[in-house]
Amino acid sequence: MAKHPAFAVTVDLVVLTIRADTLQALVVQRGEQPFKGQWALPGGFVHEDEDLAAAASRELQEETALSREEVHLEQLATFGAPQRDPRMRVVTVAYLALAADLPKPRAGTDAADAQWQPAADLLEGDRLAFDHTEILSAGVERARSKLEYTPLATAFCPTEFTVSELRSVYEAVWGGPLDPRNFHRKVTKSEDFLVPTEHTTTRDGGRPARLYRCGPVNLLHPPLLRVGRTN
Amino acid sequence: MAKHPAFAVTVDLVVLTIRADTLQALVVQRGEQPFKGQWALPGGFVHEDEDLAAAASRELQEETALSREEVHLEQLATFGAPQRDPRMRVVTVAYLALAADLPKPRAGTDAADAQWQPAADLLEGDRLAFDHTEILSAGVERARSKLEYTPLATAFCPTEFTVSELRSVYEAVWGGPLDPRNFHRKVTKSEDFLVPTEHTTTRDGGRPARLYRCGPVNLLHPPLLRVGRTN
DNA sequence: ACAAAAGTGTTATTATTACACCCATGA
DNA sequence: TCATGGGTGTAATAATAACACTTTTGT
Numbered sequence: 001m002a003k004h005p006a007f008a009v010t011v012d013l014v015v016l017t018i019r020a021d022t023l024q025a026l027v028v029q030r031g032e033q034p035f036k037g038q039w040a041l042p043g044g045f046v047h048e049d050e051d052l053a054a055a056a057s058r059e060l061q062e063e064t065a066l067s068r069e070e071v072h073l074e075q076l077a078t079f080g081a082p083q084r085d086p087r088m089r090v091v092t093v094a095y096l097a098l099a100a101d102l103p104k105p106r107a108g109t110d111a112a113d114a115q116w117q118p119a120a121d122l123l124e125g126d127r128l129a130f131d132h133t134e135i136l137s138a139g140v141e142r143a144r145s146k147l148e149y150t151p152l153a154t155a156f157c158p159t160e161f162t163v164s165e166l167r168s169v170y171e172a173v174w175g176g177p178l179d180p181r182n183f184h185r186k187v188t189k190s191e192d193f194l195v196p197t198e199h200t201t202t203r204d205g206g207r208p209a210r211l212y213r214c215g216p217v218n219l220l221h222p223p224l225l226r227v228g229r230t231n
Numbered sequence: 232m233a234k235h236p237a238f239a240v241t242v243d244l245v246v247l248t249i250r251a252d253t254l255q256a257l258v259v260q261r262g263e264q265p266f267k268g269q270w271a272l273p274g275g276f277v278h279e280d281e282d283l284a285a286a287a288s289r290e291l292q293e294e295t296a297l298s299r300e301e302v303h304l305e306q307l308a309t310f311g312a313p314q315r316d317p318r319m320r321v322v323t324v325a326y327l328a329l330a331a332d333l334p335k336p337r338a339g340t341d342a343a344d345a346q347w348q349p350a351a352d353l354l355e356g357d358r359l360a361f362d363h364t365e366i367l368s369a370g371v372e373r374a375r376s377k378l379e380y381t382p383l384a385t386a387f388c389p390t391e392f393t394v395s396e397l398r399s400v401y402e403a404v405w406g407g408p409l410d411p412r413n414f415h416r417k418v419t420k421s422e423d424f425l426v427p428t429e430h431t432t433t434r435d436g437g438r439p440a441r442l443y444r445c446g447p448v449n450l451l452h453p454p455l456l457r458v459g460r461t462n
Numbered sequence: 463a464c465a466a467a468a469g470t471g472t473t474a475t476t477a478t479t480a481c482a483c484c485c486a487t488g489a
Numbered sequence: 490t491c492a493t494g495g496g497t498g499t500a501a502t503a504a505t506a507a508c509a510c511t512t513t514t515g516t
Contacts, residue, residue, distance in 0.1 A: 082281065437487065468511100
């Protein structure tokens with residue numbers, strides 16, 4: 001094989017959670033040039049003998065102190081435009097992480113600060129460093145569409161959750177209200193989506209609600225299509 | 232920023248087409264070590280100042296002589312396990328290309344031969360070099376599921392095609408028969424999926440069939456779910 | 463008692479399936 | 490005329506959307 005150019009390879013993370021009924025993303029404030037002081041997605045270089053998913057996992061742990069088991073982590077897409085990093089040729093493999101409300105994030109090694117910000121705010125204008133607006137946008141769109149066809153929404157919930165907590169995830173990610181009664185029926189009838197526990201809770205007020213755990217299904221049949229809402 | 236390891240970055244292509252009512256993938260026979268003589272997906276190094284999509288496009292052209300306009304090309308996923316290439320650390324960005332029946336492929340620079348082989352055959356056992364079985368598998372799965380929700384199936388058809396030609400794409404990719412009458416209604420009623428032309432053809436035999444072009448829609452509503460088939 | 467959220471019933475509309483049947487061509 | 494696929498009609502079933510209504514708690 002002929003000679004070939006050398007690239008730096010990084011992983012960047014789109015970490016999403018629901019806070020205050022809003023879809024929020026984890027951003028860090030850059031402590032170094034370029035883009036010093038601007039917000040960016042957390043991320044870092046892939047190590048010499050490290051798998052891509054392992055690098056994503058490690059970066060996630062560094063920023064959130066959460067283990068792989070508590071978070072849904074999947075590869076999102078790879079970005080490698082020649083000038084996306086002004087210093088050198090960097091190809092970044094973006095990962096999407098979803099988690100229930102997390103502890104206050106901690107700043108990583110080259111970050112001055114880390115915090116949650118509403119995804120909608122971050123996506124307007126071009127607030128983020130590098131091509132991170134584009135990466136975040138891809139992550140949000142992936143989350144939105146996977147909610148339709150997969151039980152992914154449960155990744156935003158604690159281990160045991162009520163139907164209305166699950167509904168508020170859909171409402172936050174899709175950005176609109178859903179009928180509580182039809183939603184309830186749909187998700188509870190959907191085979192293996194939710195498994196009921198023995199417990200109930202009144203933490204949401206009103207009549208006690210049954211607590212569920214996420215079931216073994218990978219694909220929802222039928223899907224919970226966003227477009228279902230006529231109006 | 233600290234120092235970082237150097238990676239080689241390649242693009243690999245999962246090029247799919249329908250030939251003889253079967254989903255087939257383009258494979259090349261390796262002319263060099265490692266895996267010399269084995270079949271592999273076409274691909275190659277990303278150039279110094281080249282975008283990833285441009286590299287994929289270039290490799291596609293080198294193998295198939297087809298321009299970007301005639302082929303659907305989308306990023307699939309990135310593979311970067313530390314030992315996936317025994318020579319050095321290589322991260323590969325896989326692209327999925329779909330096209331109507333293509334001219335005989337030509338072998339690229341380091342390939343001894345290039346040919347179409349049924350995807351199902353390539354996927355059984357571990358026939359392909361490197362981790363290419365895994366990459367092909369991801370490509371086939373992506374195609375299968377995008378057929379449900381997007382008008383992607385038209386990418387396997389010539390510019391003008393009949394409903395039954397479109398149906399045979401679904402049948403080849405999903406691997407089973409569909410009801411011609413219900414399929415016809417579904418796709419023709421689906422808003423902006425197909426736009427009728429003035430022409431008809433009798434190339435499939437029987438009564439002349441109207442020719443369609445693919446419409447402007449990006450997402451099918453409602454989707455053509457695979458699971459629709461009860462039995 | 464009352465508010466608030468959980469959960470069930472009902473009805474109209476739409477999508478899906480299965481399959482009977484007619485249509486337009488080539489041989 | 491007959492075989493072949495193109496295309497429409499129809500009835501049973503299932504999913505959806507809209508919303509009335511009952512249930513069970515906390516205050």
